Amino acid sequence: MEKITYASLASLDETFHSDFETALHRVRQRIDRGYPLYLNGQWVKKRSAFKNFNPAESAQLLGRFSSGEVVDVARAIAAARNAFSAWRDLNWKERVQHLRRAAELMTQRQFELAAILTLEVGKNRFEAIAEVSESIELILYYAQQLEQNEGFEVSLVKKGREQTKSVLKPYGVWAVVSPFNFPLALATGMAAGALLAGNTVVFKPSSDTPWSGVCLAEIFHEAGLPSGTFNCITGSGAVVGSALLNSGDLDGFVFTGSKEIGFKILTEFRKQHQRPVIAEMGGKNPAIVMPSANLDDAAEGVVRSAFGMGGQKCSACSRVYVHEKIYGDFMQLLVNKTSKLKIGDPAEKDTFLGPLINKSAIKRYDRAVRLGKAEGRLVYGGGALKGKEFKHGFFVSPVIFDKLPQDSKMFQEEFFAPVLPIAKVRSLDEAVRLANKSEYGLTAGIFTNDPGEQKQFFNQIEAGVTYCNRRGGATTGAWPGVQSFGGWGASGSSGKSALGPYYVSQFMREQSQTIVSK
Numbered sequence: 001m002e003k004i005t006y007a008s009l010a011s012l013d014e015t016f017h018s019d020f021e022t023a024l025h026r027v028r029q030r031i032d033r034g035y036p037l038y039l040n041g042q043w044v045k046k047r048s049a050f051k052n053f054n055p056a057e058s059a060q061l062l063g064r065f066s067s068g069e070v071v072d073v074a075r076a077i078a079a080a081r082n083a084f085s086a087w088r089d090l091n092w093k094e095r096v097q098h099l100r101r102a103a104e105l106m107t108q109r110q111f112e113l114a115a116i117l118t119l120e121v122g123k124n125r126f127e128a129i130a131e132v133s134e135s136i137e138l139i140l141y142y143a144q145q146l147e148q149n150e151g152f153e154v155s156l157v158k159k160g161r162e163q164t165k166s167v168l169k170p171y172g173v174w175a176v177v178s179p180f181n182f183p184l185a186l187a188t189g190m191a192a193g194a195l196l197a198g199n200t201v202v203f204k205p206s207s208d209t210p211w212s213g214v215c216l217a218e219i220f221h222e223a224g225l226p227s228g229t230f231n232c233i234t235g236s237g238a239v240v241g242s243a244l245l246n247s248g249d250l251d252g253f254v255f256t257g258s259k260e261i262g263f264k265i266l267t268e269f270r271k272q273h274q275r276p277v278i279a280e281m282g283g284k285n286p287a288i289v290m291p292s293a294n295l296d297d298a299a300e301g302v303v304r305s306a307f308g309m310g311g312q313k314c315s316a317c318s319r320v321y322v323h324e325k326i327y328g329d330f331m332q333l334l335v336n337k338t339s340k341l342k343i344g345d346p347a348e349k350d351t352f353l354g355p356l357i358n359k360s361a362i363k364r365y366d367r368a369v370r371l372g373k374a375e376g377r378l379v380y381g382g383g384a385l386k387g388k389e390f391k392h393g394f395f396v397s398p399v400i401f402d403k404l405p406q407d408s409k410m411f412q413e414e415f416f417a418p419v420l421p422i423a424k425v426r427s428l429d430e431a432v433r434l435a436n437k438s439e440y441g442l443t444a445g446i447f448t449n450d451p452g453e454q455k456q457f458f459n460q461i462e463a464g465v466t467y468c469n470r471r472g473g474a475t476t477g478a479w480p481g482v483q484s485f486g487g488w489g490a491s492g493s494s495g496k497s498a499l500g501p502y503y504v505s506q507f508m509r510e511q512s513q514t515i516v517s518k
């Protein structure tokens with residue numbers, strides 16, 4: 001099957017829609033099944049299960065997923081430990097082959113996986129297929145890192161009879177814990193990074209998106225990864241997540257999710273002994289709009305980043321600083337574009353905005369709207385959506401506020417919802433100062449055609465992923481090998497990025513090997 005690529009994503013045609021619809025029809029026919037854990041190469045069904053519902057139609061049961069328990073986590077870690085030495089000792093080229101096979105299988109299932117993401121996460125068709133495509137590219141790009149670095153073995157300078165090699169080696173068994181919003185891509189990326197480096201994995205998907213997690217286990221199983229190399233334990237953060245966190249038997253922990261859980265893992269996992277933790281966390285991503293900008297591009301880029309996927313991207317634009325000279329014009333464009341967004345069933349062809357993920361997300365949205373109304377001016381949205389298609393799903397309307405106090409929580413807290421506070425500024429200095437006034441530092445964007453302002457922004461902005469004049473997304477959108485994606489400050493722990501050239505090496509430690517010849 002032909003892979004959907006970065007380039008072909010820009011022009012999805014009728015063939016794509018018909019393939020997606022066929023896959024969606026098939027996937028809908030197999031909802032409401034029971035799913036097992038994947039442990040030591042076996043499918044293990046538990047008596048106790050949790051239910052997974054469609055967020056666009058909350059009465060629709062998608063599946064019943066086995067509730068992993070502490071004992072399952074212990075078994076999975078033991079299986080991964082058993083499998084480690086054989087996997088480590090494989091030639092790195094063989095590990096690459098296994099992972100490439102998984103990428104092929106993912107390609108064969110690309111429309112089915114996209115349909116599952118639409119039902120499980122509420123992603124529109126474009127977002128869903130883009131995530132599958134990104135997952136495939138992540139495997140291929142990370143595999144390439146091993147090839148380009150020839151398995152990370154480097155001969156160092158020879159000194160007399162001493163010749164030393166620097167060799168990067170895996171740590172052992174890693175926990176991989178992923179969030180709900182990119183359940184396939186982030187799980188695939190983190191697991192592929194760990195596996196290619198020679199580690200074995202115990203993976204826990206988000207309990208809001210276990211289906212895509214189980215699909216990943218099916219793919220690794222079919223790709224022929226040796227038993228125990230990859231294990232998947234579905235269940236809650238409180239039980240499965242905590243069991244991983246409290247296990248003294250893991251050698252590393254890679255996490256993507258909220259700052260709250262990420263910080264907990266960063267502190268608690270290393271309490272027992274020193275082990276690596278890679279944590280990618282939340283964001284409060286600013287966009288800046290200056291007078292020389294193309295305002296239509298700026299408004300389009302902000303709308304896409306702020307409201308795409310209901311603001312449920314870590315890179316979502318969640319505050320905007322607009323120069324006073326163009327404030328009125330920009331706001332008019334922004335409101336106009338926002339009012340045209342099609343909200344509804346994400347499975348429909350022309351839907352831009354689907355539902356939020358669950359009841360807690362609605363509560364967070366409501367809290368943000370109450371706060372915005374209490375402290376500032378409601379510019380757009382905020383009312384209940386009318387229409388029977390919205391009755392049974394977690395749908396909300398995008399909402400825009402301005403005239404908020406500079407120190408308002410609206411500019412500080414990650415709400416993970418389509419809520420956008422805007423502030424008027426008098427200069428770029430002021431905009432950058434306010435943009436940097438955040439504990440987070442994930443993404444940031446600017447719209448300006450002044451080269452001096454562009455330079456100042458890139459010099460001074462404190463964020464790991466930065467963009468200028470991006471109509472397709474002011475602060476969102478990254479692709480393996482095209483944009484590295486990692487956070488500064490409270491947004492990320494390692495100073496290195498996913499999707500970037502240093503990713504796989506983070507799962508390895510260096511050994512210096514000196515041989516003295518006769």
Ligand code: NAD
Pocket residue numbers: 177178179180181182186204205206207236237238240241242245256257258259261262264280281282283313314315414416442487491
């Ligand atoms: P979350 O932190 O609530 O959950 C993430 C994962 O942690 C889930 O699998 C959850 O079950 C697990 N978990 C919960 N409690 C745990 C515990 N005590 N121990 C171990 N694991 C536990 O995040 P979410 O709501 O699923 O995702 C949204 C968050 O993720 C946002 O903050 C978003 O910004 C962030 N995110 C960041 C990136 C990035 O690359 N920086 C990407 C996507 C999402």
